Amino acid sequence: MLPYLVVSGLTTGSLYALVAMGLVVVYKATTVVNFAHGELFMIGGFLAYTFHVLLKLGYLVSLVLAVAAALALGLVTERLAYRPLMRAPAISVVLAAVGFSFVLKGAARQIWGGLGDYMPFPPVVATPAITMGSLILVPQQLVVLAGALVCMGLFTAFFTSTRTGGPGGEIAALIAERAFEYLDAPIVRVAPPDTPVPYSPPLEEFFLPNAEKVGRAVRALYDY
Numbered sequence: 001m002l003p004y005l006v007v008s009g010l011t012t013g014s015l016y017a018l019v020a021m022g023l024v025v026v027y028k029a030t031t032v033v034n035f036a037h038g039e040l041f042m043i044g045g046f047l048a049y050t051f052h053v054l055l056k057l058g059y060l061v062s063l064v065l066a067v068a069a070a071l072a073l074g075l076v077t078e079r080l081a082y083r084p085l086m087r088a089p090a091i092s093v094v095l096a097a098v099g100f101s102f103v104l105k106g107a108a109r110q111i112w113g114g115l116g117d118y119m120p121f122p123p124v125v126a127t128p129a130i131t132m133g134s135l136i137l138v139p140q141q142l143v144v145l146a147g148a149l150v151c152m153g154l155f156t157a158f159f160t161s162t163r164t165g166g167p168g169g170e171i172a173a174l175i176a177e178r179a180f181e182y183l184d185a186p187i188v189r190v191a192p193p194d195t196p197v198p199y200s201p202p203l204e205e206f207f208l209p210n211a212e213k214v215g216r217a218v219r220a221l222y223d224y
Contacts (some may be wrong), residue, residue: 003135011141014148021155032090035097036077039104044070046112049121059124185224188217 019041026034047069051062081100085092112119123140130137157167172187190209198204 007135007137007141011144014145018148018151021152025155030093032093032097035094036101036104039101039108040070040074042108043073043104045121046108049112049119053119053121059122185221188221190214190217 019038022041023034023037026032026037044066048062048066051057051065052059055062057065077100081096082093085096123143125139125143127139130139168189168191172189175183175187190213192207192209195207198207
């Protein structure tokens with residue numbers, strides 16, 4: 001029983017890790033904690049359930065539509081609820097996020113509230129459980145865990161990629177190798193220096209690319 005609980009805990013923890021990663025990305029971009037982030041995550045799940053279970057669409061199509069709909073909801077919310085408060089105190093943005101979270105919960109209760117306390121979602125892998133001694137592995141749990149690890153790995157590679165070790169260096173090398181004769185100016189990369197990511201906020205701000213560094217690179221290319 002204990003091994004199964006450990007695997008289930010890892011699966012559930014990976015989902016919470018993805019939610020937490022989204023919170024960190026939003027906070028790094030806005031310096032405000034989005035208290036409606038969990039509700040947006042919830043709406044995405046309900047949309048996927050609607051597309052796949054109620055409307056009988058394919059799994060991949062339902063996933064893409066749910067992500068697109070949640071993205072559209074986030075964009076509309078940013079324009080209507082958050083952008084007018086850009087110059088307001090941080091507490092105003094926090095209160096707007098809390099209010100929006102209640103709006104999303106109320107809307108979800110009105111739309112999907114009559115479908116029962118438990119709404120099963122068909123697994124992407126409908127195969128029998130794998131038994132290894134006392135350990136029981138459900139394939140759906142492995143899919144969730146692998147997907148979470150891939151997402152976190154991609155985000156880690158994106159946010160910690162340096163000048164020579166990141167994907168930008170590889171892309172620049174491919175352009176220089178295969179399209180050098182078509183270039184009118186040298187390749188300029190805007191990327192963090194080849195050092196570990198610092199944890200101090202002032203050092204992190206100096207480490208990461210920003211609008212000033214991008215503008216400086218654009219002006220250098222323009223003057224070339």
